Amino acid sequence: MSAPVISVRDLRVSFGRGASLIHAVDGVSFEVAEGEVFGLVGESGCGKSTILRAISGLNTEWTGSATIAGRPVAHRRDPAMARIVQMVFQDPYGSLHPKHTVETALMEPIRIHGLDNGARRIDRVLTEVGLSPAFRYRYPHQLSGGQRQRVAIARALILEPRVLLLDEPTSALDVSVQAEILNLLSDIKRMENLTYVLVSHDFGVIAHMCDRVAVMNHGVMLEELTIEDLMRGRMRHDYTRELYEASAGYSRRLETRADEADAAA
């Protein structure tokens, strides 16, 4: 394997103090190779979004070390990092400013980073995410959920980053639009040779998109497994198996078993 594009060592993030102190991320390490899709699954509140916010530079209060594309992630604001790594959020409503047109939203990073050919870049990136250039004049409320998520992806791509951090990018979308967005993410990954970290609660999405997946619980990574192993149910940890079995859907029987495991823990 060539040098990893993402390398994270002993990442720790905590919030609050005293009785309400919580170690949201409690010593996490992982590496992601170029062109790889690395999945992140785990209990709600276990620290997945917190990891992405730390390595994308959105949150600067963390310890440990992280390197992306050979560049150490700084523990302070580092605007240059935006050209290497970008994040796409779950909520296509919250992530776009309601009073900004698509063009304004896409122009902002171009302006901040002093890039030339703004109009050409916008046309290119809109085409890339499957929107006609006419969409540049639309406001978020004039877009469907799927179109909004395409705009959010376009905004993440406009600075031509090497890495996209995708935080539940399709969980707010219906299944057909989800299929469109997942196909789109596969296409642009191939075209731009991108590397992804993908957070999802949906094992179907993880199995479809990822090469490897890490399972988290309570701020730590329990295990990493290849998708091959996930699909064949070859996991080491009981918690991973619980997640795997629970993803088949609801049944009173399974549910009871998960609860007993909970009580035993």
Place this chain on the structure above:
Amino acid sequence: MSEPILTVDGLSVSFRSPQGVVQAVRGISFTVGREKVGIVGESGSGKSMTGRAILKLTPPSAEVSARVLRFRDIDLAAADERAMRGIRGDRIGMILQDPKFALNPVQTVGRQIAEAFRIHRSASSAEAKERTLAMLEAVKIRNPRRVFDLYPHEVSGGMGQRIMIAMMLIPEPDLLIADEPTSALDVTVRLSVLRILDELVSDRGLGLIFISHDLNLVATFCDRVLIMYAGRIVESLPAVELHRAQHPYTRGLLDSLPRINERRERLPVLTRDPAWLTA
């Protein structure tokens, strides 16, 4: 099944706009008893508007009409805003699709849930706090005492969703309309939350309308499922038969799901047929 809890007959919701009339819901009819009724369908098919119309929570620009809209012995169609305020939350709860918008950003989540309890049941604040902590624990929030004092922006996506669920369940409604209530939850916590709802249906006779994009979940959790397309119910099935659905639209939705045991190069997406609009 005994008397339905909710009867909906010929419900329509439309919006007038400069571009013409948008028909969000087109004359749909269904009943809900002491059971779990799923509503699935693509984005924009009218699922949320159906739920909101029952509680008269549609936007002011919406026009709502129905031949019958009855909750137990109450004619919702005729109920005024004051009567509705007494019904909402207390007798019919609704978990909104986006919990972040539904919570007050400047009040701790614990106070908001406790308040929801006290509005509907007279209780001391100490008792309301106890009930709130118990409810947070029931929805599998780790360390409820810590979370009680957090503000909405300090909780994760899935915690916010469970806080909304706790807030809606605490007044013990007869009917619960849950709009994508578990989309942000990991699969094991999701099942725990669903079990709470399931028990309320079987033990207390709650009626549940469960709106979701997750076809596998609806197929395994609900008793019946309504499939909506463009404001209409195009198919209605026992939930266990969802995977044997006949309508090409329902088949298309099922095909577009990524599968855990099979990797496909590309996922098929819907190709819509104009005939679905009239069928």
